[in-house]
Amino acid sequence: MFDWLQYLADQLVYRLLGLDAESHLGQALNFFFYDVVKVLILLLGISLLMGVVHLFFPIGRIRDFLRRRKLYGAEFLMASLLGAVTPFCSCSSVPLFVGFVRGGIPLGITLSFLITSPLVNEVALALFLSSFGWKVTLIYGGSGVIVGTLGGMVLSRFRLEGWLEPWVQQLKIQPPGEADTPSEPLADRLRGVWAEALAVVKKVWLYVVIGIGIGAAMHGYVPDDFFAQYLSADRWWTVPLAVVLAVPLYANAAAIVPVIQVFVQKGMALGTALAFMMSTVGLSTPEGILLKKVMSLRLILLYFGVVAFMIILLGFFFNWLL
Amino acid sequence: MKSVKILGPGCPKCKRMEALVREYAAKTGLELDIEKVEDMERIMQYDILRTPALVVDGEVKLSGVVPTENQLKEAIG
Numbered sequence: 001m002f003d004w005l006q007y008l009a010d011q012l013v014y015r016l017l018g019l020d021a022e023s024h025l026g027q028a029l030n031f032f033f034y035d036v037v038k039v040l041i042l043l044l045g046i047s048l049l050m051g052v053v054h055l056f057f058p059i060g061r062i063r064d065f066l067r068r069r070k071l072y073g074a075e076f077l078m079a080s081l082l083g084a085v086t087p088f089c090s091c092s093s094v095p096l097f098v099g100f101v102r103g104g105i106p107l108g109i110t111l112s113f114l115i116t117s118p119l120v121n122e123v124a125l126a127l128f129l130s131s132f133g134w135k136v137t138l139i140y141g142g143s144g145v146i147v148g149t150l151g152g153m154v155l156s157r158f159r160l161e162g163w164l165e166p167w168v169q170q171l172k173i174q175p176p177g178e179a180d181t182p183s184e185p186l187a188d189r190l191r192g193v194w195a196e197a198l199a200v201v202k203k204v205w206l207y208v209v210i211g212i213g214i215g216a217a218m219h220g221y222v223p224d225d226f227f228a229q230y231l232s233a234d235r236w237w238t239v240p241l242a243v244v245l246a247v248p249l250y251a252n253a254a255a256i257v258p259v260i261q262v263f264v265q266k267g268m269a270l271g272t273a274l275a276f277m278m279s280t281v282g283l284s285t286p287e288g289i290l291l292k293k294v295m296s297l298r299l300i301l302l303y304f305g306v307v308a309f310m311i312i313l314l315g316f317f318f319n320w321l322l
Numbered sequence: 323m324k325s326v327k328i329l330g331p332g333c334p335k336c337k338r339m340e341a342l343v344r345e346y347a348a349k350t351g352l353e354l355d356i357e358k359v360e361d362m363e364r365i366m367q368y369d370i371l372r373t374p375a376l377v378v379d380g381e382v383k384l385s386g387v388v389p390t391e392n393q394l395k396e397a398i399g
Contacts (some may be wrong), residue, residue: 059386091335092333092372092373094362095365096372099369100371280397297355
């Protein structure tokens with residue numbers, strides 16, 4: 001699918017710039033150019049796709065769906081799946097959370113949605129697709145949905161309602177309304193989808209360039225199997241370590257996948273890599289701070305703890321499986 | 323005078339919406355009472371799921387979008 005791009009990269013680096021195709025610098029530059037363009041194309045494509053999905057399933061309709069249907073246990077999975085296909089913006093997480101709770105959706109189901117929404121997002125998917133191919137991307141997406149589903153189920157076992165901030169508890173449950181129903185013509189809304197997708201690309205392109213730059217540099221210079229000694233699957237403690245280290249890295253999620261890709265090529269276990277990525281986007285410090293406005297510290301710690309635990313289990317599972 | 327509130331905790335999109343509303347007011351010469359609401363408790367008095375949101379005379383007109391000029395025209399008048 002991207003043969004034409006490889007051809008362009010070869011022409012640019014080896015012909016136009018006249019670099020030797022066998023040299024470290026030539027290979028690194030070629031890899032850099034090819035990867036940056038590929039990721040940006042995929043990112044735009046996935047953002048557009050999610051935008052169109054969101055057009056037909058706006059968040060208000062998702063809320064109504066979740067509160068009207070009795071799904072006999074499948075509601076956690078449903079909430080998690082819907083969270084996966086909803087474009088995520090961290091500053092909307094609080095209104096979303098409060099809006100769901102006020103809509104009468106049980107807290108555990110709301111949390112399933114809230115866990116998966118950032119975990120499976122357009123940036124992570126585009127970068128995984130570019131770096132690891134569609135199989136690993138599917139594994140990543142599926143794992144995100146599982147973490148959200150199980151996380152919400154486990155959390156619903158606690159009596160969480162009392163752990164919300166008092167003003168949230170006092171909000172009255174509202175009857176289904178017409179919130180968020182768009183009224184503009186389809187052409188305008190499609191234009192909006194395009195603008196949103198472009199905005200996503202604009203927001204992260206620099207991180208992508210930095211990440212791929214670091215990845216390209218390492219690609220040519222770090223010896224093969226370098227990480228196999230330290231980060232292979234038989235070292236179980238690398239999984240929890242990866243999860244903890246990733247928590248403060250949120251802002252640079254777009255920069256991390258290309259670097260992780262090189263780690264994996266040079267011997268890091270894939271389960272550890274997946275756990276690291278999930279933790280970067282799923283357990284973000286800024287989101288924790290935002291959620292503090294509606295949840296008690298105890299609930300936030302429990303929420304992060306349960307999600308971290310699920311991610312660690314998945315990391316172990318994939319290290320054992322693959 | 324119409325009361326226009328921009329609801330948003332301070333994300334880039336929310337700031338963008340405020341700037342666009344002020345531009346729109348300056349361009350059309352409408353006298354508007356514009357307020358940016360950043361306090362989450364006050365924001366959630368309105369039934370919205372995504373920020374930024376635009377409230378005109380107490381009614382939610384837009385939410386979760388950076389508005390186009392047409393959308394502002396329809397929402398504010």
